[in-house]
Amino acid sequence: MSSDKARGMSFVEVMLTIVVITLGVLPLLTSIGSTGRTVYSMGKHQLAALVARSTLDRLLLLPYEDCRKKCLEMGAEINVTDDAELAELIGTIDFEHRDYDRMTRRIIVKDASSAEEQELMFVIEVVVSWPVPNSDEKRDFSFKTIKYENRI
Amino acid sequence: MPANRNQRSGSVYLLAIGMLALLFLLLFGMSRHSSGRARLVSLADQKQTALFALEACYGDMVSQLRVQIKDKNEMLLQSFINATNGQRPAFDYVPGSTLTSLLEEQQISLTSHEMVFENIEPLQYPAIIKFPEHRKPEKKGLMKVICEIVFLERSYCLEVRIPFKTVFTLTPVLRQFAFFADQIHLEQSGKFGISDKINIIPIKNGAGDDSTAGSAGRQQPLCLGMSIKPHDKINTENEKEGYVYLGKSDQDIVLNLAGETQPGAGDLSDLWQVTPECFKPIDVNNRPIENMTVNTISGTMQNKTLSIPLKVRNTRANLRLVGFCKELADQNGPWQQDLKYVLESDSAFARYVAEKELLSVSSSLKLFGPSFEAGAVSARVPYPRNVRNIFGRVFNRFFVLSTFDFPSAHLYTKLLYSNDSGYNPPDGQSSFGDKYAFEIESGAYRNYMSRTMSGNPAGKDFDYQNIPANLDENNTPKIYTHADFKGTDDITLNEPLDSFAGEWIYDLHSEALKSDLNKVDSSVIGRITRVYRNQEEFKLAAGLDKGKFLIDGVVAIDGDLSLEDLPVTSEIRGGIILVNGKITLGNILRGFEPPPVPPVQLMLTAGFRDYLKQIEADSILTFISLTGDQITLTGHVQIGVHLVSLKQMGAPETMLNYAEPGKVILAGAVAVSTPNLEQLTRQFKDELPLFCFPPEMATDKPPMAVVISDSLEGYKYVVR
Numbered sequence: 008m009s010s011d012k013a014r015g016m017s018f019v020e021v022m023l024t025i026v027v028i029t030l031g032v033l034p035l036l037t038s039i040g041s042t043g044r045t046v047y048s049m050g051k052h053q054l055a056a057l058v059a060r061s062t063l064d065r066l067l068l069l070p071y072e073d074c075r076k077k078c079l080e081m082g083a084e085i086n087v088t089d090d091a092e093l094a095e096l097i098g099t100i101d102f103e104h105r106d107y108d109r110m111t112r113r114i115i116v117k118d119a120s121s122a123e124e125q126e127l128m129f130v131i132e133v134v135v136s137w138p139v140p141n142s143d144e145k146r147d148f149s150f151k152t153i154k155y156e157n158r159i
Numbered sequence: 160m161p162a163n164r165n166q167r168s169g170s171v172y173l174l175a176i177g178m179l180a181l182l183f184l185l186l187f188g189m190s191r192h193s194s195g196r197a198r199l200v201s202l203a204d205q206k207q208t209a210l211f212a213l214e215a216c217y218g219d220m221v222s223q224l225r226v227q228i229k230d231k232n233e234m235l236l237q238s239f240i241n242a243t244n245g246q247r248p249a250f251d252y253v254p255g256s257t258l259t260s261l262l263e264e265q266q267i268s269l270t271s272h273e274m275v276f277e278n279i280e281p282l283q284y285p286a287i288i289k290f291p292e293h294r295k296p297e298k299k300g301l302m303k304v305i306c307e308i309v310f311l312e313r314s315y316c317l318e319v320r321i322p323f324k325t326v327f328t329l330t331p332v333l334r335q336f337a338f339f340a341d342q343i344h345l346e347q348s349g350k351f352g353i354s355d356k357i358n359i360i361p362i363k364n365g366a367g368d369d370s371t372a373g374s375a376g377r378q379q380p381l382c383l384g385m386s387i388k389p390h391d392k393i394n395t396e397n398e399k400e401g402y403v404y405l406g407k408s409d410q411d412i413v414l415n416l417a418g419e420t421q422p423g424a425g426d427l428s429d430l431w432q433v434t435p436e437c438f439k440p441i442d443v444n445n446r447p448i449e450n451m452t453v454n455t456i457s458g459t460m461q462n463k464t465l466s467i468p469l470k471v472r473n474t475r476a477n478l479r480l481v482g483f484c485k486e487l488a489d490q491n492g493p494w495q496q497d498l499k500y501v502l503e504s505d506s507a508f509a510r511y512v513a514e515k516e517l518l519s520v521s522s523s524l525k526l527f528g529p530s531f532e533a534g535a536v537s538a539r540v541p542y543p544r545n546v547r548n549i550f551g552r553v554f555n556r557f558f559v560l561s562t563f564d565f566p567s568a569h570l571y572t573k574l575l576y577s578n579d580s581g582y583n584p585p586d587g588q589s590s591f592g593d594k595y596a597f598e599i600e601s602g603a604y605r606n607y608m609s610r611t612m613s614g615n616p617a618g619k620d621f622d623y624q625n626i627p628a629n630l631d632e633n634n635t636p637k638i639y640t641h642a643d644f645k646g647t648d649d650i651t652l653n654e655p656l657d658s659f660a661g662e663w664i665y666d667l668h669s670e671a672l673k674s675d676l677n678k679v680d681s682s683v684i685g686r687i688t689r690v691y692r693n694q695e696e697f698k699l700a701a702g703l704d705k706g707k708f709l710i711d712g713v714v715a716i717d718g719d720l721s722l723e724d725l726p727v728t729s730e731i732r733g734g735i736i737l738v739n740g741k742i743t744l745g746n747i748l749r750g751f752e753p754p755p756v757p758p759v760q761l762m763l764t765a766g767f768r769d770y771l772k773q774i775e776a777d778s779i780l781t782f783i784s785l786t787g788d789q790i791t792l793t794g795h796v797q798i799g800v801h802l803v804s805l806k807q808m809g810a811p812e813t814m815l816n817y818a819e820p821g822k823v824i825l826a827g828a829v830a831v832s833t834p835n836l837e838q839l840t841r842q843f844k845d846e847l848p849l850f851c852f853p854p855e856m857a858t859d860k861p862p863m864a865v866v867i868s869d870s871l872e873g874y875k876y877v878v879r
Binding site: 159 | 176178179182183185203204207208211212214215218219221222225226228229255256257258259260261264265699700702704709869
């Protein structure tokens with residue numbers, strides 16, 4: 008009698024349990040994966056914002072002519088780690104190099120809209136891009152502002 | 160038993176449901192965490208995007224302000240000059256097209272903007288300067304700029320405080336002086352002989368004397384420009400000629416002014432400007448000055464003569480001026496002979512005869528310009544008046560002799576110096592024995608009396624008389640001191656002029672500034688609107704690489720400044736350049752092309768005089784060596800410059816140096832404690848230089864720059 012009492016769950020019960028758990032866990036796993044990708048993406052986004060902001064701040068600090076010259080020099084798309092000044096900054100913040108892996112930066116200089124303003128200002132946009140994992144897609148992030156000539 | 164089985168399976172379900180619930184909770188938590196983080200990231204990005212947009216907004220406002228300041232929007236400038244706390248600049252801001260595009264691209268709306276003045280304070284002056292209450296003082300203050308935008312339904316506001324200053328772009332007091340040498344007494348430790356380094360120009364027949372030049376070469380005096388004002392403005396608007404200060408204020412400076420054997424013989428005569436009018440301006444239209452030949456027993460004598468009608472019927476007396484200089488040292492020359500005849504009993508004349516070589520060299524400072532009568536013009540030019548106010552204890556020793564003679568009398572009355580205001584010379588006598596009392600229609604004898612070495616009322620070896628340009632309200636010669644100084648901006652002085660530099664000019668790293676901040680506020684240091692770490696930074700900011708030279712305010716360079724020739728067509732905007740070290744300047748031509756004539760002759764051309772008059776006060780470049788170091792000019796032509804290097808010293812130094820001889824033209828002013836005239840006059844070598852004063856430097860509305868700083872003093876960013 009005691010062996011009867013010790014009988015395990017029925018097959019139906021086991022299957023039901025597996026189904027229930029599967030139904031619960033699968034979306035959870037999917038969700039965890041998605042959250043992981045989001046966190047990764049956000050991390051990259053944050054780093055991109057940091058790169059964009061620090062690059063823009065650095066350029067804005069320069070005198071007008073130097074700033075324009077530097078923007079044009081730095082215009083082409085490069086890996087952010089190839090920017091010596093930025094690399095130095097990254098070193099001080101203690102980010103790992105791989106955080107910036109394949110992250111690129113380019114600078115776009117746009118002349119002022121009107122002829123009168125062209126001597127006085129130009130628009131700088133810093134665009135930072137990084138690849139989406141397991142995809143050919145790229146994500147971009149940018150800041151833009153206007154650099155003004157103080158010596159008028 | 161089925162009940163037990165059911166109970167167990169119920170527990171499994173419960174466990175599974177519990178686990179699922181936990182998993183869901185975990186999922187929910189993770190989801191919340193990641194979405195919260197995403198929101199934060201998103202918000203941070205928006206905040207940064209908004210901040211860049213706001214900075215672009217206030218940048219656009221300030222940029223437009225700067226453009227209007229550059230374009231001299233008078234209403235705007237006045238709103239800064241008259242700024243009080245809480246007021247707004249007179250400026251209607253409309254966002255520029257570039258900013259508008261930027262904001263539109265990012266779907267940002269500029270909802271409000273405002274500019275308000277704050278913390279406005281007048282700049283202080285040192286104790287020496289009494290700044291008139293009715294004048295607008297220089298100021299410093301803050302301009303609060305507030306911009307507000309809406310971005311993705313959230314409001315962002317940026318509030319910045321930008322320092323600004325309103326400062327004069329010409330140096331107060333100094334700008335009034337065509338030549339200012341506050342320690343020049345150090346160059347004349349003795350009043351004659353080898354200790355006298357001011358009276359050093361040997362001339363003969365009105366020109367530089369080659370025979371005495373020696374191995375060091377010829378010398379030319381430092382020659383200030385001649386009067387450019389209309390002929391009928393006797394002793395009026397003297398400020399437009401630029402004043403002269405020869406210090407120190409308690410030290411006598413004696414200048415040997417030169418005569419000439421024949422009127423109009425050369426550039427260097429000083430007697431051309433020592434007309435009888437100088438002593439007493441009277442109606443010169445009816446009493447023309449003439450160069451007359453006087454017959455004397457021993458021959459003839461040339462001199463300048465004013466014919467004065469006497470009260471005795473149909474008689475006139477001639478007031479004559481003669482002088483001593485190198486050519487008169489010739490014992491056998493005609494003037495010497497004639498003067499002997501007139502003055503043989505005069506003890507001072509006897510001294511001159513005994514020491515003629517010591518007294519016959521001429522002053523290296525020509526304060527009234529070269530002679531109009533020199534070969535430059537063939538037609539007789541009316542004598543310009545003594546128009547330049549000379550400050551300091553400056554005396555002439557050109558041995559001007561006034562003699563008063565009666566027609567046909569062949570007798571001379573020496574007009575001896577007398578302190579006695581009631582003194583009259585003894586009666587004159589005609590050849591027939593008739594006596595004539597010394598009576599003139601106007602004025603007193605003292606206006607006509609001799610300024611010779613005669614008399615000696617002060618008990619000194621010499622009777623030094625001040626240059627006759629300086630007349631008091633009674634048209635009597637007087638010494639001009641700081642108490643007589645009144646700037647065209649109504650500034651007056653509480654202390655002697657030689658105190659000015661010590662209270663106004665400081666080394667940037669002076670200990671005195673560190674220990675007393677009041678000295679910062681009340682000196683030129685407190686006026687600084689921009690500081691450059693070195694000259695390279697300054698040159699870049701001034702726009703030299705683009706052919707410009709823009710100062711606009713008071714800038715300081717921490718180190719030497721060396722400027723090559725400025726491009727001829729440079730766009731130049733004036734201001735004060737403070738240099739903490741040596742200054743080297745090339746040519747500054749401003750489009751002026753020096754013609755191939757002697758520089759001093761330029762002053763005789765209407766074209767140059769007109770050019771000089773149109774040099775605007777706000778275009779003047781003032782270079783000040785804060786350390787009192789040497790100013791070296793590698794170019795010969797500087798138009799519209801004010802060169803300043805002043806300091807206290809125990810021995811003279813070379814503070815103005817021309818690197819190569821040439822045709823020197825300086826349209827502006829010079830203020831150096833000691834120019835080292837002995838060296839400078841040799842650097843001028845073959846050409847009489849021209850130092851001329853642009854009358855606008857003495858404007859009664861000194862230019863004031865409004866300078867908005869590049870830096871910020873307050874920054875507040877709010878997300879609402």
